[in-house]
Each structure stands twice: as C-alpha cells, then as structure tokens.
Amino acid sequence: MLHYAQEQLQGDYYTRAFQAGAQEDTLILNMGPQHPSTHGVLRIILELHGEYILRAEPVLGYVHRMQEKMGEVKTYPQYLPNMGRVDYLHALAWNWAYVLAVEELLQLEVPERAEYIRVITCELNRITSHLLWWGAYLLDLGAFTPIMYGFADRERAMDLLQIITGSRLTYCYYSFGGVTADLTPQFIDGTKEFCKYLRTRLPMYKDLVTDNMILRHRVDDIGIIPVDMARRYGVTGPNLRGSGVEHDLRRNTPYSIYDRFDFEIPAYEECDALARYLVRMDEMEESLSIIEQAIDSLPEGPVTPPKMPKVIKPPKGEAYGAVEGARGVIGIHVISDGTATPYRIKLRSPSFSNLSLFAEVSEGILLADAVSILGSLDLVIPEIDR
Amino acid sequence: MNIAPELIHIAVALAAIAAFIGLNGLVLVWLERKVAGHIQRRPGPYEVGPWGLLQPVADAVKLVGKQLVRPKVADPWLYWSAPLLSFTPVFLLFLTIPFGPRLIGMEFNLGLLLILAFSGLNVLALCLAGWSSANKYSLLGAARAVAQSIAYEIPLLLAVLAIAFQFGTLNLSTIVHHQGPMPWQWNVMTQPLAFIIYFICAVAETNRAPFDLPEAESELTAGFHTEYSGMAFGLFFLAEYAYIIVISCVATVLFLGGWHGPGAPGFWWFLLKVYALIMVIIWLRWTYPRVRFDQLLNINWKWLLPLALVNLLLTLIFVKM
Amino acid sequence: MKQSWVDELNAAGAPKCTEVQKGVACFCLEPENLLPSVRKILDLEYYLQDVSAADFQEGYLLTYHFAHFEEPGQAVFRVLISHEEPQIPSISSLYQGAIWHEQECNDFYGIVFTDHPDLKPLLLVPEENLYPLRKDTQSQKSFLDIFPGCKLVEAPPAPEGEESSGDQETAGEETPKKKGTGKAKARKGDDETAQEPGQA
Known part of the structure; x- marks a missing residue:
C-alpha cells in the first residue's frame, strides 16, 4: 500500500x-x-x-527574468546585451529586432556594408539554431547520434561567429546604426568554406535521418496545425510555413537588404511535424545560399554610421522592429518618451505564440507524440519566459 | 554421493558464469561507449587507462559508492527486491548455453525451455520496480514494459520453436551439433525468417533502442528505473547487458552454428559470433530513433506474429515431408 | 494594409483611422468597439502578433498588433483604459493566442480581461500581486505627449493629469507620428510594396 x-x-x-x-x-x-x-x-x-x-x-515562468522591466530601467545601449539572452539560439535576430526598432526611432541610416554583415551573421546564426534544433528534435525522438553531428557542425559556425563577435552564444554584435566590428578575412574565408562543408553534410543528414522509416512514422501526420489555427494563435516562422503559408518577413516586408537576394521560402502543405521538419532542413540550404550571395557582393565601406550621437536619446514616439528569427516573427515594440531610457519595451517572442497552441493540438494524442510535437515547434524556453 | 560431482559442476559453472557476466558487463560498457563515440564522431572514453579501458571500472566504483535512495512513499520490500529479481535469474540463463564442445554449465534436455522461462522473469522485475517506485513515470514505464515483453515473447517463442521442431529437441548442444562448421551449414540459411524475427524480438525483449520504450528518456525521463540510484540502478544496468549477452548467445547457438566455425571449432568462434551480434545491437541503438508505442505493438501483432506462425507452419510441413 | 480593409475596419469600429504609413494602420478604439473590430480583422485573415500594455498618465494603453500572412504591414489597435477600473473585454474567444498575452498583461499591470477563460498568473509567482510594470505617478508620462496623433475626445483642454472621468471614451485617429521614416531611407526598395494602397 x-x-x-x-x-x-x-x-x-x-x-x-x-x-x-x-x-x-x-x-x-x-x-x-x-x-x-x-x-x-x-x-x-x-x-x-x-x-x-x-x-x-x-x-511558464521558470526562467522569467522580467526582461521588459529591465528595458525600462536601462539606457538604450545598456539594454543591447539583454537581447542575446532572450533567445540564446538565434541571438542575432533579437539583436537585430532591437536595433531595427531603435534605428527607426533615431532615423539612423545603416551603412551598406553593415547591412550585408548583418545578413551574413544573422543567417549563419539561423543555421546554428536550426542545426541544434535538428539534433535536439531527433534526441527527443530517441536517436542519440544526430545531436552530436549537429553540434559538431554548429561548432564550426560558432567558431566563425566568435571571430567577429567575440562570443559563442549570447551575441551582442549589432549596434545602433551598424555592427560593432568589421568582418575579417579569416571569417570570410572560413564562412565560404563552411558553406561548402555544410552542403556536403546536409545530403548525408537526409540519407541518414530524414529518409529513415522510423523517423517518418514518428513525425508524419503528427501535430496537425491548420492555417486557421496558426492564425488564431499567431504561429509564425517555420511552424507556419509547415502549414503551407509562405509567410516570411524576409520576403513579405523585406527589412534590411533581404530583397536583394535570391532565395526560396520553403513551405509544405501537410501541416504536420514532418512538414515543419522539412521546412527547417530546406531553410538551412536557403540560408547558405543567402550567405554565399552576400559574401560575393559584399561592398566596401564603413560599418558604423559616420556621426553618432554621444547619448542615444530617441525622440518621442514608438517603433516596432520585426525580423524573421529562426522560430518566427520577433517583434520589439519600443515606446520612447524622449529620454535616454525606453518608456516601454515589449518583446514579442515567436516561441510564446507557437507554444500557446500546444493545449489545443495535443488533445487526444499519445504522450510520445506530445514530445514529438513539442520538439517540432522548436521552443526556446528563455524566449518564452523572457 | 553420486550426485555430488554434478552439484560441484553446477556450482563451478555458476561461479564462472558470474565472472563471465561481470567481465562482459565491463567490456560491454566500454564497448558501447567506445562504439557510440566513434559513431558520433568523438573519441569516446580515453582518459581513464589506455583507450579508456578502465572507464567501466571507474563507472562501477562510482555506482557502488553512490547513496541508495528510496522515495518516501515507495514500498521498501518490493522496491529493493526489483533490481535483485532482475539480475539474479540471469545466472540460470547461462547455465545451459554451450560455449564450446564441452564447455557447458549443465547438459540439460530442456535447456531452451529453461532460458525462455527464466528470461520471462525480467519483466516481473521491471513491473515491480515501476509499481513500487510510486512514481508516475515509473508506472508508465512498467506498463509499457509488460505490454512490450508479453507481446514480443510470442513471436520470439514461435521463431525458436521452429528450430526446435526442425531438430526435434530442446537441447542446445544437440542443436549446435546438427549444424556444421561452414556458414552455409548454419540454421540461419535454412531459417532466415526465424532468425530475423528472433533478432527483432530479442532487441525488443531487452528494451534496447529502437525499442527502448520502457525507459524512453525523452518521454518518461528514465521509465521504470527513474527512482533508482547507485547500485540498484547498476543491477538493472548490468541485467540489461547480461540479457543482451544471453540473447546473442542463444541466437548464436540456434542460428549461427554455436561454437562451430571454419578451422578449429571452439569457444572463440562462439564469442566472436556473440560479439558480432552485440555490435549490431549497439549499432542499432546509436543509429535509429525510437518507435512509438502503438507502432511497436503494431509491428508485433500485425507483422512479426503472423510471419512467425507462417514460418512455423512451413517448418512443420518440411519436417513432416 | 489595403485601403478597402481600412474602410471596412472603420465601419466596424466607431473611431477612424485616416492614414496608413508603410502599411501600418493604427486604430484607436474604445473598449466596447474592441471585439467587433477584432472580429472584423479576424475575418480579414489577420493573425495576432501580440497584446501589450503600457502605463500612461491617462491610463493603461493596450496595444494589439496584428499582421497578415500575405499582405505586408501591420494593423495596430490601441485601447486606453482607466487606472481605476482596468477592465477590458478579452479577445481570447476570437484569437486563442491572446489567452497568454492577456494573462501576461494581467501579471504585469493587473489589467482584468473580462470573459477570459483562465486569468491566472502566467509568468510571475501566483502568490503575490507584483504588477512590476506599473509606474508611479512621477514617472508616468502622458500618452498624448508621446502619441500626438491620438487625441482624447472628451475633456479636450486639459488632458494632462486628468484621469478621472473621460478615459473610457478615449478615441483618436491617425497613426503614430513616424512609422518608418528612418526605415524608408535605409530600405528604399521596399516601400512601394509596403505602402502602395494606403497613401491616399
């Protein structure tokens, strides 16, 4: 008893x-x-x-850090490092969303080279995020090896990013109006090499993992998210594109210079975990292609604006910086009251919205499928809790 | 007094088996880590001893040294008896396995039956462990273990039965004697379907990936042994490896010609085949994702069981003709 | 946002949005107009980006961001509710994704969303009412000061500090002052796509 x-x-x-x-x-x-x-x-x-x-x-709330309150007590530049810690897997996208909002407030013009550098590094960061997701998802499904492969490849990209950003995970690389450091030849050569290398790895992942019958049975027809449900919950990113909607801010409202690159928006109609899986696998290749194009057409020039105010004091008003992160639309809504600290910062994290549908999608399914769905949503908990 | 030599023989055999299990457990721990490491593009253990050979020893010391924790609400008797119940029957399983022409613990006409009967005890241990832990994950793991073991035992038995029918005996030595030294004289040639069914079922019976559902750590944290620590967990762990060795040994005896082999027959051939099978099992674990529980049962009831029955029927027809 | 859609939304909710900049249309609504407008925008196949609140002198400003899967740009709903009676109808019956966003606003500001299915703490500890983002009266700024485009309908002469009677009827028009002028310089190429409809 x-x-x-x-x-x-x-x-x-x-x-x-x-x-x-x-x-x-x-x-x-x-x-x-x-x-x-x-x-x-x-x-x-x-x-x-x-x-x-x-x-x-x-x-929720186990890693809640009240990032939005921190935003209200720190000055604009002081808040920059926080952005690397919201979503530690795609930190540069959060960097970008924040600087985008503040640049809009300040009406700052970003030098062209800096825009290219942002694209290159952000896409590289997206690849590292997807690689880790891939490994972790397979780990959820009980395959132990892919995460080691994913990590090993991700390590290369992180080494590259470390050269220019100085950190490996929680980057704070973009600054208002540009980036903090210029690219080095070592980074450029290394990135070119990495793109070639990853292109040899991805087909192998497809043979080894994606086409595996057991995997297909675990993800096929699991966790159906119809477009209507995605709309009601505000699902974005690869999860939405897995529902057949070609919605990508890089294409829909091209921020920065994304309209200059030739890339596909992968989308699958099946709405299931497999579709979301395939979207991310395809996205890595698209990111590689963007990086290669950006490196080939990288202009010379400064990486910071010629004259920057000593103290960042945006005029009164508001700005919404929205970028396409690895998990969906990252939105940062900044309300400025004309002082050196923001009046209100709202962080719109994609994982928050993506997870909110879990209650609905998991009704009546098996426990093992719930794990599969959670993995396929690609959650980053610090981003949800902020 | 004439019974004494027999008893002494069994006692010596049991001691030897204990040593064999212990040694192989250590080797398997090392092998599994090393193979997993190389599959995953990393070196595996290499710090402790040459090529990390002493790593399992360090692991064992760590496990022994750890505190044994029992949840407050767990039933102490059932809780502590479960790992023992899981590990002790393993000794009996090795007793009738012919490692070499004369290297056998006990010549026994119902050897195969003994193995099948006692290997069924393991699921009881898993069930007890899961039930007595008073942990919901453990309970789910135990429920899975029972459903899985019972389901997969049937096609396993039917596959083994086909061999037994073919030679009209349950004596393992006799079955080995019927096979020849060359690979084409082994039963795997005459009974390929039975071998495949046996092997799949055996992997499932030992709860190894891709069929490791009772301890699926991404779903049930650690399944039935969630609450166990230290050597209590160690016993489950050791039992799992012991069962892997047992099923590989039985597969070798039934399908791969036992200690027969080109050149000189002997226990080395036996060990070689056993380890080849174990390598395949390790390889499977580090390659495949885990199947889902309903899929697992579907594979069994919809495919393996009918196939095993057909195989048995065909065997009967051929034997009787 | 297409101009025809803007007109439809204007018909659904009483206050008007006259200008669309860079595809961003901003609507200042009264609480009772919120649900009809949200229903309308759901019919227009917009998805919910976020629901957020901010503490101003005049009251809590709730901001609802919507965006479309195909169309560029955003639709922004602003609703101002009073400090004394921070209540607003929940939109979670239409957009289930709002459930968590509204819980979060309740966590941070203590805003009560009526008809919310489960208004319990989401991110903060359940035992205490912390309301960390509420501002004290010294640090509160005027909403009209920051968003000069929106204006209060009642009590026009003295909006500052007046938060007693007229906040419920807050209505305004027009978008915030500068959506994306800075953007326009940096990314000239995109503007045509973004703002083709709404430049009337």
Whole structure:
C-alpha cells in the first residue's frame, strides 16, 4: 500500500488550478520543469488516460527574468546585451529586432556594408539554431547520434561567429546604426568554406535521418496545425510555413537588404511535424545560399554610421522592429518618451505564440507524440519566459 | 554421493558464469561507449587507462559508492527486491548455453525451455520496480514494459520453436551439433525468417533502442528505473547487458552454428559470433530513433506474429515431408 | 494594409483611422468597439502578433498588433483604459493566442480581461500581486505627449493629469507620428510594396 502525504496529493498552485483532487481513471502527470524533452524548464501538466493525453497545460515562468522591466530601467545601449539572452539560439535576430526598432526611432541610416554583415551573421546564426534544433528534435525522438553531428557542425559556425563577435552564444554584435566590428578575412574565408562543408553534410543528414522509416512514422501526420489555427494563435516562422503559408518577413516586408537576394521560402502543405521538419532542413540550404550571395557582393565601406550621437536619446514616439528569427516573427515594440531610457519595451517572442497552441493540438494524442510535437515547434524556453 | 560431482559442476559453472557476466558487463560498457563515440564522431572514453579501458571500472566504483535512495512513499520490500529479481535469474540463463564442445554449465534436455522461462522473469522485475517506485513515470514505464515483453515473447517463442521442431529437441548442444562448421551449414540459411524475427524480438525483449520504450528518456525521463540510484540502478544496468549477452548467445547457438566455425571449432568462434551480434545491437541503438508505442505493438501483432506462425507452419510441413 | 480593409475596419469600429504609413494602420478604439473590430480583422485573415500594455498618465494603453500572412504591414489597435477600473473585454474567444498575452498583461499591470477563460498568473509567482510594470505617478508620462496623433475626445483642454472621468471614451485617429521614416531611407526598395494602397 502506498502512502501519500496530503500535501503531495494536492500539488502546487498550478496543479490545483489544473485539477483539484484525485480523479478516477485519469492520471495527472507533471512533465517538467525538469524533464529531458522540454529543453529547459518548461513544465506541462498533462491529464492522461493510459498514454493518451486528455488535457495539457503548459506552465511558464521558470526562467522569467522580467526582461521588459529591465528595458525600462536601462539606457538604450545598456539594454543591447539583454537581447542575446532572450533567445540564446538565434541571438542575432533579437539583436537585430532591437536595433531595427531603435534605428527607426533615431532615423539612423545603416551603412551598406553593415547591412550585408548583418545578413551574413544573422543567417549563419539561423543555421546554428536550426542545426541544434535538428539534433535536439531527433534526441527527443530517441536517436542519440544526430545531436552530436549537429553540434559538431554548429561548432564550426560558432567558431566563425566568435571571430567577429567575440562570443559563442549570447551575441551582442549589432549596434545602433551598424555592427560593432568589421568582418575579417579569416571569417570570410572560413564562412565560404563552411558553406561548402555544410552542403556536403546536409545530403548525408537526409540519407541518414530524414529518409529513415522510423523517423517518418514518428513525425508524419503528427501535430496537425491548420492555417486557421496558426492564425488564431499567431504561429509564425517555420511552424507556419509547415502549414503551407509562405509567410516570411524576409520576403513579405523585406527589412534590411533581404530583397536583394535570391532565395526560396520553403513551405509544405501537410501541416504536420514532418512538414515543419522539412521546412527547417530546406531553410538551412536557403540560408547558405543567402550567405554565399552576400559574401560575393559584399561592398566596401564603413560599418558604423559616420556621426553618432554621444547619448542615444530617441525622440518621442514608438517603433516596432520585426525580423524573421529562426522560430518566427520577433517583434520589439519600443515606446520612447524622449529620454535616454525606453518608456516601454515589449518583446514579442515567436516561441510564446507557437507554444500557446500546444493545449489545443495535443488533445487526444499519445504522450510520445506530445514530445514529438513539442520538439517540432522548436521552443526556446528563455524566449518564452523572457 | 553420486550426485555430488554434478552439484560441484553446477556450482563451478555458476561461479564462472558470474565472472563471465561481470567481465562482459565491463567490456560491454566500454564497448558501447567506445562504439557510440566513434559513431558520433568523438573519441569516446580515453582518459581513464589506455583507450579508456578502465572507464567501466571507474563507472562501477562510482555506482557502488553512490547513496541508495528510496522515495518516501515507495514500498521498501518490493522496491529493493526489483533490481535483485532482475539480475539474479540471469545466472540460470547461462547455465545451459554451450560455449564450446564441452564447455557447458549443465547438459540439460530442456535447456531452451529453461532460458525462455527464466528470461520471462525480467519483466516481473521491471513491473515491480515501476509499481513500487510510486512514481508516475515509473508506472508508465512498467506498463509499457509488460505490454512490450508479453507481446514480443510470442513471436520470439514461435521463431525458436521452429528450430526446435526442425531438430526435434530442446537441447542446445544437440542443436549446435546438427549444424556444421561452414556458414552455409548454419540454421540461419535454412531459417532466415526465424532468425530475423528472433533478432527483432530479442532487441525488443531487452528494451534496447529502437525499442527502448520502457525507459524512453525523452518521454518518461528514465521509465521504470527513474527512482533508482547507485547500485540498484547498476543491477538493472548490468541485467540489461547480461540479457543482451544471453540473447546473442542463444541466437548464436540456434542460428549461427554455436561454437562451430571454419578451422578449429571452439569457444572463440562462439564469442566472436556473440560479439558480432552485440555490435549490431549497439549499432542499432546509436543509429535509429525510437518507435512509438502503438507502432511497436503494431509491428508485433500485425507483422512479426503472423510471419512467425507462417514460418512455423512451413517448418512443420518440411519436417513432416 | 489595403485601403478597402481600412474602410471596412472603420465601419466596424466607431473611431477612424485616416492614414496608413508603410502599411501600418493604427486604430484607436474604445473598449466596447474592441471585439467587433477584432472580429472584423479576424475575418480579414489577420493573425495576432501580440497584446501589450503600457502605463500612461491617462491610463493603461493596450496595444494589439496584428499582421497578415500575405499582405505586408501591420494593423495596430490601441485601447486606453482607466487606472481605476482596468477592465477590458478579452479577445481570447476570437484569437486563442491572446489567452497568454492577456494573462501576461494581467501579471504585469493587473489589467482584468473580462470573459477570459483562465486569468491566472502566467509568468510571475501566483502568490503575490507584483504588477512590476506599473509606474508611479512621477514617472508616468502622458500618452498624448508621446502619441500626438491620438487625441482624447472628451475633456479636450486639459488632458494632462486628468484621469478621472473621460478615459473610457478615449478615441483618436491617425497613426503614430513616424512609422518608418528612418526605415524608408535605409530600405528604399521596399516601400512601394509596403505602402502602395494606403497613401491616399
């Protein structure tokens, strides 16, 4: 006979809110905050019938750092490093969204070379993000080897980014009006080489993993997100393109110089985890192509604007910087009151919206599929909690 | 008094088997890590000893040194008996396996039956472990383990039965004697389907990837052994490796000619084949994703079981003709 | 945003949006007009980007950002609600993605979303009401000062500090002052696509 203490039966605030007391036939399972497949400290409360999920509710806030409050007490440049820590996998996109918003407020013009450098580094960062997602997703599905391959390749790209940004993960590389450091020949040669190298690796990944029958059975027809659902929840990024919508800010509202490059927006109509998987695999190739084009047409010139104000004091007003991150539309809404600190900064993180549909999409599926869906949404928990 | 030599023989055999399991457990831990490392483009263990050979020893010391923790609400008797129950039957399984022409623990006419019967005990241990841990993940893992083991035991039995029918015996030595030294004289040539079914079922029975659902760590953290620490976990771990060796040994005996081989027959051929099979099992684990639970059962009930039945039927027809 | 859509939205909600800049259309709404407008924008197949709040002298400004899958640009809904009675209808029946955004606003500001399915703390600890983003009266700025385009309908002479009676009827028109003038310089090529419809 098992003896439970009364408080163990009751659970914490969220479990009690989820369901008070015990119930016949169903099992309340806490997945997380420490769980191998929640990639960090996401917690999901599940009501299970056998292995079938009746109800699911994500519980957030375990790495909440109140980034938006920090934005209101720091000056504009002081807040820049925070951006690398919102989404540690695609830090440069967050960098970009923030500097885009502030540049819009300041009406700053970015030198052309800096724009190219931003494109190159941001796309490189996108590749590292997708590579890690690929490995971690396969790890969720029980394949141990791909993450090592993904990491090894990602390591090369991170070494390259380290040359110019000085850091490996939480970059703070873009500055208002440009970038903090120019590209070095070492970086350019290394990136060219990396593009060639990764192009030999991606077909191998396809043979080894993507075409694997077990994988196909685990992702095919799992976690259907129809376009309508995506719209109601505000799903963006590869998850949306997996639902057949060719929505990509790089194409729809081309910020920076993305309209100068020739690249495809991969989209698959199937709306399932496989479609989202394939979108990301294709996107890596597209990013490679963008990088190669940008490096080939890289202009000479300065990487910072000729004259910058000593103190960044944007005029009163607001700006919304939106860029396409590896997980979707990153939006930073800055309201300026004319002082050196922002009046309000709102961070719109794509994972937040992408995860919010989990409760709906996971009804009636198997526990193993829930893991597969979570992985296919490509979540970064610090970005959700901010 | 005339029974004494037999008893002494068994006692010596059991001691030797214990040593064999212990040694092979260490070798397998090392091998698995090293092979996994090379599959994953990394060196694997290399710091402790030459080529990391002492790594399993360090692991074992670590495991032994760790505190044994029992959840407050777990049932102590069942909780602690589960790892023991998982590990101890392993000794009996090796008793009737003919490692060499004369190297056998106990000549026993129902050797195959003994192995099949006692290997079934493992699932009981997993079930107890999952149930008594008072952990929901463990419970789910145990439920999976039971469903999986029971399902896969049937085609496994049917595949083995085909061999037994072919030679009309359950004595493993006799089965080996019926095969010849050359690969084309082995049973795998006459019973390829049975071999494939046996091998798939065996991987599933030992809960190895891609069928490692009872301990699927991305879904159930660690499944039935979530709550176990230290040597209690170590025993599960050791039992898993022991079962891998057992199923490879049985596969070698039944399908790959046992200790027969080109040139001089002997236990080296046996070990070589066993390790070749183990390598394949390790290789599978580090290559494939995990199947889903309903898919796992579908493979069994929709494919393996009918195929095994057909195979058995064909064998019967050929034997009787 | 297409001009025809802007007109449709203007018909749905009482206050008007007259200008669209760089495809961004801004609508200042009253709380009771919010749901009809959101229903309209859902019919126009916009998706919800975010819901955020900000604390001003006049009250809490709620900003709803919508964007379209095919069309460039954004639709921005602004609603001002009073400090004394921070209540607004929830849009989560139309956009389920708003559930979390509204919970977050409730966490940070204590804004109550009526008809919200489950208005419990999302990111902050459930035991305390911290409302970390509320500002004290010294640091509160005037909404009209920052967004001169929007104007209060009632009590026109003294908007500053007046937060007692007239905030519910906040209505305004026009977009914020400078959406994307800086952008326009840096990225000239895109402007035509972005703003073709709305330059009337």
